[in-house]
Every structure is written in structure tokens, then in C-alpha cells.
Amino acid sequence: MLTDDAINPVDSFNLLGNRRRVIVIVYLSLVEKGARIEVRHLARVVRGIELEKPPRQVSSGDYESAYNGLIQTHLPKLAEAGVINYDDSRKTLSPTERIDQYALLVQIARYLN
Numbered sequence: 001m002l003t004d005d006a007i008n009p010v011d012s013f014n015l016l017g018n019r020r021r022v023i024v025i026v027y028l029s030l031v032e033k034g035a036r037i038e039v040r041h042l043a044r045v046v047r048g049i050e051l052e053k054p055p056r057q058v059s060s061g062d063y064e065s066a067y068n069g070l071i072q073t074h075l076p077k078l079a080e081a082g083v084i085n086y087d088d089s090r091k092t093l094s095p096t097e098r099i100d101q102y103a104l105l106v107q108i109a110r111y112l113n
Contacts, residue, residue: 007101015081015102020066021074022106023049025083028095029103039075039091043067 016022023046031037040063044055047066051058075093079086083102086093 007098007105011081012102012105015077015083016105016109018074019050020046020069021078024070024074024078025099025102026106028084028093029099031095033097033099034094036092036094039070039093040067042093043070046070 016025024042027042027045027049028037041055043066044058044063047058047062048055050066051062071088071091075084075086076088078084079093081102082096082098084093084095084099
């Protein structure tokens, strides 16, 4: 039986089955809990990791593809799972305590790979 704080294995596999969501989880696990992050900053970080460039060197076109994917798909899914608090109107988010559980799953998966 799963408690409210337990991670459902099927849901976690679905959530961690996308590289951008994994990047977001790992990045946000390094951020202070409750810190407000702007989606545009996060999009540059994500795209920078994907392109192996510093975020400041990410072009507008590359940034926009990551930004749109985050706001349309990835951030709502992470918010639904309770991993982040997402304010769609302000385009900001903050990690919740649950981020650590998912970051640990990412590390375990990397170890097993």
C-alpha cells in the first residue's frame, strides 16, 4: 500500500522516462527548496546541457524549443507529481521536498546503467 508520500513506481518510470524532465529534476535538486526559478532561466540551463554549452551561449531558437516544451508538457507533469510548485501565469517554479526522492531515483538508475 502506498502512502501519500510514497512514489508510485509506474508514475516514476513515466516521469523519469524523458531526458528533459530528468535534467530538470537533477538541476532543481541542487537548488534551495522554496527558491523561485524562472522558466526562461531553466530553459536555458536545460538546452545548455543538451547542447553542452553554457546557458549564456544558447541561441534564441534553441532556447525557445526548450521553453515551449517545458511550459507545455514537462513542468505541468512535474507539478502534477508534486515534484515542483509551478505558477503558469508567472512562469516560475520551485522545487518541493519530493524533488530529493526523484533525484535519488535518477542516481540509482545511473548506477544500474
